[in-house]
Amino acid sequence: MDVSELRKNAKLQMDGHPFVVTEFNFVKPGKGQGLYKCKLKNMITGATIDRTWRSGERLEAANVESRRMQFLFAGADGFTFMDSENYEQVELSSDLVGDDRNFLLEQLEVEVLFYNNRPVGVTLPSHIVLKIVESEPGVKGDSANNPTKLATLETGYKIQVPLFVKEGERVKIDTRSGEYIERVNG
Amino acid sequence: MPGALSPGPLPWDRRVAVWDAALTAVRGHLRGQGLREVSTPVRVAAPAIEPYIDPIAAPPGWLATSPELAMKRLLCRGSGPIFQLSHVFRRAEVGDRHSEEFHLLEWYRVDAGLAAIERDVEAIVAAVFAAADAIDHGAERAPGRWLKASFFEVFAATTGVVLRGDEDDGALRERLPAGLRAQVWDGRPGPLDSADPGVRSLSAWTAVFSAWSDGHLGPWLSGQVGVGVHLGEFPAALAALSQVEVRGGRAVAHRVESHVGGVELANGYLELRDPAEQRRRFVAVQALRGALGAPGLPLDEGFLAELAGPGLPACVGVALGLDRLVMLACGRRRLQDVTLALGAP
Numbered sequence: 001m002d003v004s005e006l007r008k009n010a011k012l013q014m015d016g017h018p019f020v021v022t023e024f025n026f027v028k029p030g031k032g033q034g035l036y037k038c039k040l041k042n043m044i045t046g047a048t049i050d051r052t053w054r055s056g057e058r059l060e061a062a063n064v065e066s067r068r069m070q071f072l073f074a075g076a077d078g079f080t081f082m083d084s085e086n087y088e089q090v091e092l093s094s095d096l097v098g099d100d101r102n103f104l105l106e107q108l109e110v111e112v113l114f115y116n117n118r119p120v121g122v123t124l125p126s127h128i129v130l131k132i133v134e135s136e137p138g139v140k141g142d143s144a145n146n147p148t149k150l151a152t153l154e155t156g157y158k159i160q161v162p163l164f165v166k167e168g169e170r171v172k173i174d175t176r177s178g179e180y181i182e183r184v185n186g
Numbered sequence: 187m188p189g190a191l192s193p194g195p196l197p198w199d200r201r202v203a204v205w206d207a208a209l210t211a212v213r214g215h216l217r218g219q220g221l222r223e224v225s226t227p228v229r230v231a232a233p234a235i236e237p238y239i240d241p242i243a244a245p246p247g248w249l250a251t252s253p254e255l256a257m258k259r260l261l262c263r264g265s266g267p268i269f270q271l272s273h274v275f276r277r278a279e280v281g282d283r284h285s286e287e288f289h290l291l292e293w294y295r296v297d298a299g300l301a302a303i304e305r306d307v308e309a310i311v312a313a314v315f316a317a318a319d320a321i322d323h324g325a326e327r328a329p330g331r332w333l334k335a336s337f338f339e340v341f342a343a344t345t346g347v348v349l350r351g352d353e354d355d356g357a358l359r360e361r362l363p364a365g366l367r368a369q370v371w372d373g374r375p376g377p378l379d380s381a382d383p384g385v386r387s388l389s390a391w392t393a394v395f396s397a398w399s400d401g402h403l404g405p406w407l408s409g410q411v412g413v414g415v416h417l418g419e420f421p422a423a424l425a426a427l428s429q430v431e432v433r434g435g436r437a438v439a440h441r442v443e444s445h446v447g448g449v450e451l452a453n454g455y456l457e458l459r460d461p462a463e464q465r466r467r468f469v470a471v472q473a474l475r476g477a478l479g480a481p482g483l484p485l486d487e488g489f490l491a492e493l494a495g496p497g498l499p500a501c502v503g504v505a506l507g508l509d510r511l512v513m514l515a516c517g518r519r520r521l522q523d524v525t526l527a528l529g530a531p
Contacts, residue, residue, distance in 0.1 A: 004278030026281030029399030029450065031426055033238050033392050034279065037400075054393070055238050056478045057374065148194065160194065179194065 001061050003036050003053045011062040018043040018062035018115045043120035046095030066111040071104050081112050090119040102157035103175050124175040129184050131170050138163030195523045207317035208512050215309050221267040226256035232486035237474045240277040249275035253292050255489045262492040269293035282520040289508040296501045300442050303454045303504040304416045307444045318515035326517035329414035336419040344402035351421035352437035355390035369397045377477035384470050385477045391423040407448040418442040428455035447514050454504030461493040
């Protein structure tokens, strides 16, 4: 693949290992050459590295397959998922799950990634709906500058939401950016 | 936690109001200065050729990557001072500060110098910040003052290296500090190994400029808090479409880049008028594109013919990324938080 196809969550093969792009930043100074500045996570070991590519370079995509599975529970050693068709269970270490743990609620359907038949990561749905379990009431008069407040979701993840969102309500979250999208009614 | 403290997307009602106010402010300033608004076709037969800008094909032509050559042809035909707010397209430029489609505000003044367009940039920045402030009250402050800096001096201050501006790739490599040299000549195959010395030098200068901008200029700019920066006096090797001159032992291009909050906003030239030199530079860029394996692009022969006769009047031109300016004025760090793009593509 060409470097211009790089995005967050792209999977690459480098030095015999599969890597996933966890942070992606494209910079292009003046009329200069584009730089693709990435943080990558080794999908086997969980180790992260920084790598910068330049416009025009080529990369090898990693041969990773995914299976639809359901999140069962978090244990001391990691996170357990089950294949809904054959009931096979697999466990992923906390390192491999990473920040995605912020959005894992029991029974959530995810894609579990396999590299050489080994589970190496999860791909969440791009949007999920979670309940707010704790949030201060909105303060009136503060809406001009920064009309958001901190709220805790049922997974324990903290997020900025608009002042009108109340405890007990459900909100839609973008799992890639970790940001609030909208309140979900009903 | 990702994005937990970012100001987040600008609400849609305010986006619409901010864009309306920004477009009105920009037009108000330029019309007030006696420039006429033009609107040239988005699909062109030959895009402005650049080493690292790839156009999107729209057979039998391309979507314009900038309105520069079309506007210069209008200047050749006697338009006088003009401006344009155009939608431009650059393939595979995607990121927080890049988008494949964006608004380029481009304008030309006749019989003027770079100082005149620097003042325009300052006035437009102030006007758009004021327009945003009226809607998103207290969003962000415009730069309190502007600093004029020379590329050569900032390069020397950040690396300790005094450049001449027209070194070939060998001499340039020799003079660089070890870190920058290793970043550019990193052993990966590319046009730096080309047999064509012109290709080697142009690619070396472009790569050094990118690596230096990212590693040295960026941090230097972030030290200029609340100050807009006009970075002028570029090395002749990075002249692009500007005039060059040898003075004080340096080969200087009359080119200026304006930065606000560490973000590059505008790029201006004292415009090159010599058709032979213009052709030479286009051909050099074509050769570098060939060495990079980039898609081949035709030369704009219509533009070159009009440069030869009737000719381009003495002029300065500048292009400013309007989406970035609106983003800064609204205190955001990502274009997607302020643009009116509704989603894919």
